[in-house]
Amino acid sequence: MSSVNRRRFLGFAAAAGLAGAAGVALRGRRAASDPPFLPDPLFPNALRLPGSEDLFDIVDVTGTLTLVSTRVQQTIRPGKPATLLGYAVDLNGRAAVNPTLRMRRGARLIVRYWNALDEPSIVHWHGLEVDTNNDGHPHYAVGPGETYDYHFEVTNRAGTYWYHPHPHHLAGRQAYLGLAGCLIVEDEEELALQRALDFRLGATDIPLLIQDKRLTADGSLLYSPGAQERFQGYCGGDVLVNLTPRPCFDCESRAYRFRLVNGSNARIYRLAFLHQDSPLGFHVVGSDGGLLAAPAAASEVFLAPGERVDVVLDLSVADRGERVVLASLPFDAMHFSGVRGVHAGSVEIPENGAPLELMLIRVARRTRFELRLPDRLSFLPAPSAEDVATRRFVLDHARGAWRINGESYRMTETAFEVKRGAREVWEFSNPPPAMPHPVHIHGFQYRVLERIASPAHVQALAFDARGLSAAEAGWKDTVLLWPGETVRVLMDFTHPHHGYQIYIVQCHNLEHETHGMMVNFRISGQPD
Numbered sequence: 005m006s007s008v009n010r011r012r013f014l015g016f017a018a019a020a021g022l023a024g025a026a027g028v029a030l031r032g033r034r035a036a037s038d039p040p041f042l043p044d045p046l047f048p049n050a051l052r053l054p055g056s057e058d059l060f061d062i063v064d065v066t067g068t069l070t071l072v073s074t075r076v077q078q079t080i081r082p083g084k085p086a087t088l089l090g091y092a093v094d095l096n097g098r099a100a101v102n103p104t105l106r107m108r109r110g111a112r113l114i115v116r117y118w119n120a121l122d123e124p125s126i127v128h129w130h131g132l133e134v135d136t137n138n139d140g141h142p143h144y145a146v147g148p149g150e151t152y153d154y155h156f157e158v159t160n161r162a163g164t165y166w167y168h169p170h171p172h173h174l175a176g177r178q179a180y181l182g183l184a185g186c187l188i189v190e191d192e193e194e195l196a197l198q199r200a201l202d203f204r205l206g207a208t209d210i211p212l213l214i215q216d217k218r219l220t221a222d223g224s225l226l227y228s229p230g231a232q233e234r235f236q237g238y239c240g241g242d243v244l245v246n247l248t249p250r251p252c253f254d255c256e257s258r259a260y261r262f263r264l265v266n267g268s269n270a271r272i273y274r275l276a277f278l279h280q281d282s283p284l285g286f287h288v289v290g291s292d293g294g295l296l297a298a299p300a301a302a303s304e305v306f307l308a309p310g311e312r313v314d315v316v317l318d319l320s321v322a323d324r325g326e327r328v329v330l331a332s333l334p335f336d337a338m339h340f341s342g343v344r345g346v347h348a349g350s351v352e353i354p355e356n357g358a359p360l361e362l363m364l365i366r367v368a369r370r371t372r373f374e375l376r377l378p379d380r381l382s383f384l385p386a387p388s389a390e391d392v393a394t395r396r397f398v399l400d401h402a403r404g405a406w407r408i409n410g411e412s413y414r415m416t417e418t419a420f421e422v423k424r425g426a427r428e429v430w431e432f433s434n435p436p437p438a439m440p441h442p443v444h445i446h447g448f449q450y451r452v453l454e455r456i457a458s459p460a461h462v463q464a465l466a467f468d469a470r471g472l473s474a475a476e477a478g479w480k481d482t483v484l485l486w487p488g489e490t491v492r493v494l495m496d497f498t499h500p501h502h503g504y505q506i507y508i509v510q511c512h513n514l515e516h517e518t519h520g521m522m523v524n525f526r527i528s529g530q531p532d
């Protein structure tokens with residue numbers, strides 16, 4: 005881009021909060037003939053659906069995309085438009101903000117990232133198996149007005165991934181102030197499932213980005229952690245779903261697919277769908293890295309920051325007018341300090357583990373529907389760790405910093421090296437007194453082998469003798485490690501990227517990440 009065009013572009017982005025893009029197509033607008041929305045007194049706001057407005061609009065990625073991180077005007081608190089941060093894409097003069105990027109497995113993602121913030125940033129494609137240059141490592145953060153070009157083939161399985169900022173020390177604040185969006189990968193297997201169950205993105209297949217925020221009276225987002233929150237994690241009192249407070253989703257009496265994404269900085273959810281105050285059973289069909297081998301019945305699931313779970317909820321059992329509430333059931337979040345109930349001004353912020361109501365699902369229309377879920381969804385080889393060496397990680401804290409194996413993050417240092425093509429068991433332990441840590445590994449999807457010494461509320465959800473929950477039977481990139489627990493995962497470092505590659509192991513509690521709970525590792529450049 006010439007400097008003249010660059011100046012023009014910056015002026016355009018600053019004036020309109022937009023970004024430039026080419027080769028993207030738009031799908032999935034709601035029909036104008038939909039019945040009018042009658043507000044529920046407790047959940048008065050219509051859930052934002054991808055494809056129905058500029059926020060989270062569906063963008064089919066078929067060519068080059070320009071994604072700008074910038075200040076955007078959006079209305080979260082009704083009637084109170086406010087400035088937050090967003091990723092903007094220009095669709096022929098109209099902006100999509102935090103677009104839901106949809107693409108085929110094997111397609112190339114060619115993105116010019118433009119940082120129109122007044123501080124450094126970089127985009128991390130959470131869960132994608134890319135090389136270092138495309139991973140959004142904090143070392144590659146670009147300054148205000150600068151660009152970073154991404155160019156890679158999406159080799160991941162079909163599934164729900166997401167993107168968010170990853171600059172050193174700033175990721176938590178930037179993500180909190182609005183920068184996050186979903187990336188949906190599809191393949192033939194996934195499209196067959198969509199056809200079989202009539203799952204349409206934004207209509208019957210709904211990504212739900214769950215984020216707890218602090219909303220001020222003027223409708224803006226407040227990120228101002230005190231000393232304890234800077235260390236333990238920053239929670240908000242308003243749980244937003246797709247940036248909608250107290251959302252209501254009007255549906256038909258049929259099956260829906262919900263792609264649940266925990267985009268919160270620090271809050272863990274114990275998700276359940278309450279129908280007449282008891283949990284309605286659902287089917288887990290996918291995890292972080294795509295479809296499970298077979299649907300797994302569940303009535304609740306823990307979802308930690310960074311994790312995704314793909315569920316099918318059959319509402320054909322409900323009559324018109326019936327209500328189902330997506331809730332987080334109470335649990336002991338096992339925070340070591342025992343400090344309860346942070347106050348933010350006059351507002352009490354519910355502690356991690358407090359019961360919360362997230363969203364109302366209201367059956368607005370009866371329809372004839374019978375759920376016929378396939379017995380098999382995909383092929384997943386059973387993970388085998390025979391003759392595989394173990395590498396151990398201890399997550400702890402000292403002198404106000406979070407550590408992995410005794411070290412707090414040093415951006416330019418590499419803690420250890422792994423041979424390209426090697427298989428290793430990675431064993432994470434979390435000696436108490438401690439906090440839960442969602443362990444995210446960049447660059448690779450992995451399988452969870454075993455949970456050891458789990459707290460009772462985690463054991464209660466064990467799906468098999470290895471202590472895993474239903475959602476942990478598939479591929480994962482983020483796994484929740486509770487205090488006192490040891491979790492073993494199977495890593496396979498086979499990948500197509502040549503030369504040395506640097507990746508990250510981190511806690512996805514973004515305040516823990518900011519306070520050092522992150523480490524670089526290197527894949528050696530030897531051939532397989």
Ligand SMILES: [Cu+2]
Pocket residue numbers: 439440441442511512513516517521
């Ligand atoms: Cu942590």
